[in-house]
Amino acid sequence: MNNLGTYVLLLFISGILLFALIRRTAIFDCFLEGAKDGMQNAISILPALIALLFAVKLLTASGITEALTHTLSPLLKKIGFPAEVLPLCILSPLSGSGSLSAFQDILATYGADSYIGRVASVIAGATETTFYAVTVYYGAIGVKKIRHTIAAALCADISGFILASFFVRLFFD
Amino acid sequence: MMNYIWPCLILFSIVFSVFSGNVLQLGDAVFTSVTEAVTLTIKMLGMFCFWSGIMQIAKVSGLTDKISKLLSPILNRIFPSIRNDVETRNAVAMNVTANLLGLGNAATPLGIAAMRRLQAHSENKSVASNDMVLFVVLNTACIRLIPTTAAMLRHEAGAAAPMDILPATVLTSLLSCTIGLIAARAFEGRHYE
Numbered sequence: 001m002n003n004l005g006t007y008v009l010l011l012f013i014s015g016i017l018l019f020a021l022i023r024r025t026a027i028f029d030c031f032l033e034g035a036k037d038g039m040q041n042a043i044s045i046l047p048a049l050i051a052l053l054f055a056v057k058l059l060t061a062s063g064i065t066e067a068l069t070h071t072l073s074p075l076l077k078k079i080g081f082p083a084e085v086l087p088l089c090i091l092s093p094l095s096g097s098g099s100l101s102a103f104q105d106i107l108a109t110y111g112a113d114s115y116i117g118r119v120a121s122v123i124a125g126a127t128e129t130t131f132y133a134v135t136v137y138y139g140a141i142g143v144k145k146i147r148h149t150i151a152a153a154l155c156a157d158i159s160g161f162i163l164a165s166f167f168v169r170l171f172f173d
Numbered sequence: 174m175m176n177y178i179w180p181c182l183i184l185f186s187i188v189f190s191v192f193s194g195n196v197l198q199l200g201d202a203v204f205t206s207v208t209e210a211v212t213l214t215i216k217m218l219g220m221f222c223f224w225s226g227i228m229q230i231a232k233v234s235g236l237t238d239k240i241s242k243l244l245s246p247i248l249n250r251i252f253p254s255i256r257n258d259v260e261t262r263n264a265v266a267m268n269v270t271a272n273l274l275g276l277g278n279a280a281t282p283l284g285i286a287a288m289r290r291l292q293a294h295s296e297n298k299s300v301a302s303n304d305m306v307l308f309v310v311l312n313t314a315c316i317r318l319i320p321t322t323a324a325m326l327r328h329e330a331g332a333a334a335p336m337d338i339l340p341a342t343v344l345t346s347l348l349s350c351t352i353g354l355i356a357a358r359a360f361e362g363r364h365y366e
Contacts, residue, residue, distance in 0.1 A: 004336075005321030008274050016227060020234035027230050034229025038221035041285045042214060050210040055179055057206035058186035063193035093313075104326060112332035121327055121338045125320025126346035128277075130313040133284075137309050138301065140285040141292050145300040146175070148360035149309050156314035156353025163348050167341035 041140055048139025052131060056094045065090050081165050082116045084109075088123055089161045093130035093154065100124075118172060122164040130157055217281070224279040225286075228267055241266035251311070251354065252304050254294065261290035265308065272315040284312055303361050310357045314350040318343060 020027050065087050073083035088106060092099040103124045110116040130153045138146055190199045231237050241248075241263040248255075248262055248269070255261045264287035271280035288305060295302035301309075320342045327335035 004319060005275060005325070008319065008321075009276060012274060012276065012279075013227060016231045016234075016236060019236045020230045023234040025230060025234040027234075030229045030233045031226035033226075034232075035222040035226035037229075037286075038223070038225025038282050039218060041225070041282055042218040042221040045217075045285075046210065046214045049214060050207055051179060053206040053210045053213075054203070055182040055186075057202035057209070058183055058190075058199055061195060061198040061202040062186040062190040063195040063198075064186070064189055067189075067193060100322075100326075103323070104330075107326060107330035112327045112330040112335070117327075117330070117332075118338060118341075121320075121323050121332075122341045122345050124326070125323035125338060125342040126317065126349065128313050128315055133281075133313045134309055136281060137284055137288050137312065138305075141288050143292070143299055143301050143305065144175070146309075147301050147306060148357065149301060149306045151360055152306065152310045152353055152357035153313040155356035156310060156349045159352040160314065160345055160349035163345045164341065167344050168338075171341050 045136050045139045048135045052135040056098075056131065060091065060095060060098055080169075081162065082119055084116045085120050085123065085161075085165075088120050092123060092127045093157050096129040096132060099129070115168065115172070118168045119165045122168055123161055126164065127157060127160050130154065220278045221282045224271075225282045228279070228283055228286075231267065232263070237263045237267055240270055244269060251307060254304055255291070258290070258294070261287070261294070264290045268312070272312065273318050275317050275319045275321045280312070280315070284308070303357075306361075307354060307357050310353045311350065314346065314353040316343075316346050316350050 017027065020030075068090055069083065069086045072086060076083045076086065084106065088099055088102040091102050103120055106120040107117055112118075112121065130150075134146065134149055134153065138144075138149075187199065190196050228237075231240075238259070241259070244266045245262065248265055252262075252265065255265070264283065268280055268283040268287050271277075271283055287308060291302060291305045291308060292298060294304065320336075320338060323338065323342070324335040327338070
């Protein structure tokens with residue numbers, strides 16, 4: 001079960017190659033052609049990525065996560081959301097590596113099969129690094145005015161946190 | 174907007190670190206962040222090349238068309254304006270497929286290709302169109318059928334059944350993604366200049 005991701009990956013690649021073989025596609029030529037495009041895309045996002053990582057690293061190093069957790073936990077206790085998961089919620093839209101280590105911290109401290117551990121697992125499994133995706137997608141194609149993207153994406157993130165605690169209670173209590 | 178958010182974030186962090194006593198950590202972060210961005214790009218360089226190559230095979234062989242047709246009832250509803258543009262719908266379909274399968278590394282280069290196609294539709298190239306916003310939100314709140322990484326870490330932490338979070342994860346991501354898309358549609362009018 002834990003190797004499921006590997007199987008999906010290998011099945012996906014073999015599926016594409018088999019289909020292309022049957023259709024007599026010029027597979028190797030196509031690969032080189034596509035890979036060349038990919039290279040340009042990767043380079044074009046570097047400036048935006050430096051800008052994002054710089055701001056995010058400073059923000060997380062400033063100790064804001066701990067301060068926010070401390071301030072907001074009484075409020076969260078009232079609506080039944082486990083405050084212990086809050087560091088993960090704050091980091092998950094900002095930083096992929098940061099939220100991963102916050103998630104591991106929670107699992108190690110409270111156990112994977114506790115209520116807190118499960119809510120954290122669902123959040124880690126159901127959310128993406130919002131600011132990273134926004135930076136990469138718009139950075140690559142040179143869009144400067146991103147309008148309501150962040151507002152809508154954060155709506156999805158926040159509702160995801162609340163829904164995670166709701167569904168864990170629904171399925172495991 | 175980024176012209177304000179970015180400097181404010183940095184200035185806020187610097188001021189806050191003075192009060193919280195984390196000034197030295199902040200100094201480290203200045204250097205590590207830049208190096209990390211370069212390391213990340215080099216890592217992505219290989220991934221982008223590989224997946225763009227594989228997907229070019231899928232495209233030329235006609236597999237993309239088949240997957241795109243399969244997803245078209247949903248995609249046409251989310252992006253009505255690309256209904257008649259098969260190329261763009263194909264690009265969006267491949268990105269969504271990679272997301273569903275949890276192949277994040279493949280989803281990103283495919284998503285950039287789709288963004289380029291969407292950009293071709295908009296008049297002002299430096300402003301995000303409604304479709305572009307919808308597409309990015311779809312990716313930030315992607316529906317994932319298999320929570321691979323989370324399950325792996327749960328296994329390492331000694332969970333009895335690491336995949337038991339799957340129903341809750343699928344429902345959570347499905348609903349939060351829907352809410353994100355509704356929010357994107359709802360905010361469209363207000364932010365137009």
